[in-house]
Amino acid sequence: MSKSYVGGCLCGALRYEFITEPTTVYICHCTECQKVSASAFGVSVRVSAESFNITQGEDKSIETVADSGRTKTGFFCPECGIRIVNKPNSGDLVVIKAGTLDNPNLFRPIAHIWTQSAQSWFPFADGLPKFKKAPEDVKELNKLWSNNILKVNQ
Ligand SMILES: [Zn+2]
Numbered sequence: 001m002s003k004s005y006v007g008g009c010l011c012g013a014l015r016y017e018f019i020t021e022p023t024t025v026y027i028c029h030c031t032e033c034q035k036v037s038a039s040a041f042g043v044s045v046r047v048s049a050e051s052f053n054i055t056q057g058e059d060k061s062i063e064t065v066a067d068s069g070r071t072k073t074g075f076f077c078p079e080c081g082i083r084i085v086n087k088p089n090s091g092d093l094v095v096i097k098a099g100t101l102d103n104p105n106l107f108r109p110i111a112h113i114w115t116q117s118a119q120s121w122f123p124f125a126d127g128l129p130k131f132k133k134a135p136e137d138v139k140e141l142n143k144l145w146s147n148n149i150l151k152v153n154q
């Protein structure tokens with residue numbers, strides 16, 4: 001039986017759920033995540049696009065060009081402005097902003113990406129793999145995620 005994961009924006013107007021396990025979870029230090037989080041980095045939860053649903057409220061969207069040069073669409077609450085998810089314009093996945101989960105503690109990230117634009121004070125003290133940009137192979141972060149789950153379950 002699959003359980004569902006739920007979250008929403010700051011004001012509560014926009015709510016979402018996803019029903020499958022993430023394919024990976026990572027910390028992103030790209031300049032867009034810094035802007036969108038209004039902080040030093042974003043925590044990204046990748047799930048398959050068909051697993052994700054807005055369950056309440058009307059979203060607004062904005063198309064942006066990522067540091068990688070690829071375009072993606074960001075979906076946010078028109079009331080409070082909080083972005084909850086990005087959808088890359090290629091590939092069948094969405095990237096949920098982990099801080100919008102009702103329980104942001106559920107998923108432990110497995111890597112840092114876009115470290116070339118990380119804040120210079122950030123200590124990187126967790127020993128996780130680091131990538132200067134996004135890994136060339138999109139599956140790389142998924143592999144790290146499933147290896148990690150195997151380790152945790154042993
Ligand atoms: Zn809102």
Ligand SMILES: [Zn+2]
Nearest residue numbers: 028029030033
């Ligand atoms: Zn990012």
